[in-house]
Amino acid sequence: MERTIQIASTGKYLPGKIVFSEELDEKLGVPRGWSYEHSRVRTRRYVTEETASEMGALAAEEALRKAGLSIEDIDCIVSVSGTMEQAIPCNAALIHRRLTGGSRPIPAFDINSTCLGFITGLDLISHALQAGQYRRVLLVASEIASVGLNREHKKSCVLFGDGAAAAVVQKGDAEGPSRILASDMETYSQGTDYIQIRGGGTKHHPRTNPPAEYFLFEMNGAAVYRLVARHLPSFVDRLLDRAGVGMEDIDLVIPHQASGIAMELLRKKLGIPEEKFLSILEDHGNTIAASLPMALHEAVQRGRLHRGSLVMMLGTSAGASLGGVVFVY
Amino acid sequence: MERTIQIASTGKYLPGKIVFSEELDEKLGVPRGWSYEHSRVRTRRYVTEETASEMGALAAEEALRKAGLSIEDIDCIVSVSGTMEQAIPCNAALIHRRLTGGSRPIPAFDINSTCLGFITGLDLISHALQAGQYRRVLLVASEIASVGLNREHKKSCVLFGDGAAAAVVQKGDAEGPSRILASDMETYSQGTDYIQIRGGGTKHHPRTNPPAEYFLFEMNGAAVYRLVARHLPSFVDRLLDRAGVGMEDIDLVIPHQASGIAMELLRKKLGIPEEKFLSILEDHGNTIAASLPMALHEAVQRGRLHRGSLVMMLGTSAGASLGGVVFVY
Numbered sequence: 001m002e003r004t005i006q007i008a009s010t011g012k013y014l015p016g017k018i019v020f021s022e023e024l025d026e027k028l029g030v031p032r033g034w035s036y037e038h039s040r041v042r043t044r045r046y047v048t049e050e051t052a053s054e055m056g057a058l059a060a061e062e063a064l065r066k067a068g069l070s071i072e073d074i075d076c077i078v079s080v081s082g083t084m085e086q087a088i089p090c091n092a093a094l095i096h097r098r099l100t101g102g103s104r105p106i107p108a109f110d111i112n113s114t115c116l117g118f119i120t121g122l123d124l125i126s127h128a129l130q131a132g133q134y135r136r137v138l139l140v141a142s143e144i145a146s147v148g149l150n151r152e153h154k155k156s157c158v159l160f161g162d163g164a165a166a167a168v169v170q171k172g173d174a175e176g177p178s179r180i181l182a183s184d185m186e187t188y189s190q191g192t193d194y195i196q197i198r199g200g201g202t203k204h205h206p207r208t209n210p211p212a213e214y215f216l217f218e219m220n221g222a223a224v225y226r227l228v229a230r231h232l233p234s235f236v237d238r239l240l241d242r243a244g245v246g247m248e249d250i251d252l253v254i255p256h257q258a259s260g261i262a263m264e265l266l267r268k269k270l271g272i273p274e275e276k277f278l279s280i281l282e283d284h285g286n287t288i289a290a291s292l293p294m295a296l297h298e299a300v301q302r303g304r305l306h307r308g309s310l311v312m313m314l315g316t317s318a319g320a321s322l323g324g325v326v327f328v329y
Numbered sequence: 330m331e332r333t334i335q336i337a338s339t340g341k342y343l344p345g346k347i348v349f350s351e352e353l354d355e356k357l358g359v360p361r362g363w364s365y366e367h368s369r370v371r372t373r374r375y376v377t378e379e380t381a382s383e384m385g386a387l388a389a390e391e392a393l394r395k396a397g398l399s400i401e402d403i404d405c406i407v408s409v410s411g412t413m414e415q416a417i418p419c420n421a422a423l424i425h426r427r428l429t430g431g432s433r434p435i436p437a438f439d440i441n442s443t444c445l446g447f448i449t450g451l452d453l454i455s456h457a458l459q460a461g462q463y464r465r466v467l468l469v470a471s472e473i474a475s476v477g478l479n480r481e482h483k484k485s486c487v488l489f490g491d492g493a494a495a496a497v498v499q500k501g502d503a504e505g506p507s508r509i510l511a512s513d514m515e516t517y518s519q520g521t522d523y524i525q526i527r528g529g530g531t532k533h534h535p536r537t538n539p540p541a542e543y544f545l546f547e548m549n550g551a552a553v554y555r556l557v558a559r560h561l562p563s564f565v566d567r568l569l570d571r572a573g574v575g576m577e578d579i580d581l582v583i584p585h586q587a588s589g590i591a592m593e594l595l596r597k598k599l600g601i602p603e604e605k606f607l608s609i610l611e612d613h614g615n616t617i618a619a620s621l622p623m624a625l626h627e628a629v630q631r632g633r634l635h636r637g638s639l640v641m642m643l644g645t646s647a648g649a650s651l652g653g654v655v656f657v658y
């Protein structure tokens with residue numbers, strides 16, 4: 001379903017503390033090289049003092065600057081993060097406070113589909129933009145993965161980094177090239193426990209003293225991979241079909257930066273040439289829902305994306321879900 | 330902005346355990362009658378074994394039954410809850426699993442604006458329905474407030490109950506009366522800390538052992554009331570204006586069931602006659618984001634609402650935010 005929507009600009013923020021894979025090798029007691037080999041991440045960032053809303057606001061401010069806009073030009077703030085900064089209120093209210101100081105009462109709410117938040121948010125908000133409810137919306141994903149990593153689960157522990165990314169999304173010019181061609185999401189909830197943090201909510205609430213590892217990230221990588229490998233190829237075929245384009249027409253595939261090995265296997269399975277497949281994993285790691293907009297930002301910054309480029313964003317998330325959007329940047 | 334959207338049906342689920350205000354008087358060590366006097370809640374329900382996703386699925390199944398539909402007729406599941414069942418994945422994936430067993434890979438994601446989730450969800454999803462992306466969407470709010478209550482904060486402790494409500498939302502018949510006339514939300518983020526649970530997320534993560542009360546609900550009722558009293562009347566005026574109707578045209582106001590005293594003060598301030606103002610507080614309490622769809626469900630069940638009735642849903646939430654939608658049921 002075509003919508004004349006434009007991503008006007010993007011921004012990102014990375015915390016200052018750089019964590020090398022060699023440091024993790026030592027901390028985890030694994031042979032030197034193990035962390036890189038299992039993640040394809042050389043460096044990721046961890047917060048020291050930053051909160052998620054601070055990082056989100058800094059990424060948003062960069063996106064505003066790049067578009068020559070101020071917060072006064074924005075009609076709505078949407079957090080598309082996969083983790084909460086605090087249980088209540090929603091993340092977007094905290095980002096709203098950082099950006100406006102409370103001076104401008106535009107709506108602020110969260111959309112959450114774990115790592116697919118940016119795709120879900122872009123998709124949903126594009127309809128509201130298309131209908132004219134908003135002129136310009138800030139989508140912000142900001143994640144602190146490092147606090148929830150489990151050193152006993154070495155393979156997931158080495159994958160993640162912290163950081164934020166944001167995008168200003170607006171109704172496009174009908175004559176301009178920018179538009180969304182198609183979007184889709186599929187949830188295979190037989191996999192809800194393949195990727196999870198089972199505690200922290202109402203089920204295993206901190207006051208009930210569940211086992212400490214319930215508050216930490218768990219992933220059954222093999223099960224996720226099997227599910228994704230089984231369903232993603234036909235999902236992509238349908239998405240391209242809806243967009244009315246073929247994979248050969250796509251200028252750039254921006255995948256969720258899940259893990260180096262999984263990304264490479266999927267790239268090959270989907271028959272995407274390496275030069276059309278953007279990985280920023282090596283110096284960012286998997287930053288949960290910030291991964292997709294951060295990769296988009298890097299694509300723009302590195303000159304891999306121009307107005308008129310045909311893009312496929314594609315991801316997988318806890319749920320387990322597949323999601324994708326085909327758009328002309 | 331008019332949209333030919335219809336709420337096809339609603340459902341609710343309440344856990345079995347009834348908690349009388351007199352029991353709370355005893356537990357909190359306050360004089361008999363204090364809990365009712367400060368909340369106007371006689372009974373509320375607390376979960377014993379139920380999880381939020383279980384309750385949400387049961388409410389959704391009632392909504393489906395009432396519409397003569399099955400899950401096969403649904404294109405998308407949206408959780409509009411204000412609390413998480415677990416940190417990852419999103420609530421909707423867990424509800425999706427309960428409803429489909431993983432057999433039907435429709436999208437599942439969360440929209441969160443704390444107590445306003447149903448209004449935000451209805452508003453956002455109505456654009457996607459209007460555009461034809463989905464035919465029918467399940468909105469589900471399911472909340473377990475009881476686990477996060479702080480007995481030291483007696484006034485908020487007596488307000489809340491647990492429970493779930495759901496609605497099937499679909500594109501309306503162009504000739505039928507059902508439509509959304511206007512919607513709006515305003516976030517006054519100077520009030521982010523007026524209503525909060527500051528722990529449980531990445532800022533005060535359980536692994537960092539923050540004070541135990543950080544995981545419990547806090548509310549500065551007086552500050553919330555001042556903010557709402559200051560901004561709500563003009564918010565409602567603008568909302569009515571956009572809808573092109575006057576308060577005298579509204580058949581029923583369905584407010585968020587925040588607290589008896591606040592609801593009564595606001596009803597008077599907004600000049601809404603008692604017979605047009607629905608309170609289900611007495612036997613439900615405040616069930617966070619489930620309050621609005623639960624009150625809608627009760628309005629239908631009690632015959633207060635008919636096809637063609639003009640409704641204003643109105644609420645306040647942590648953030649602090651105001652939200653409203655005017656629709657023809």
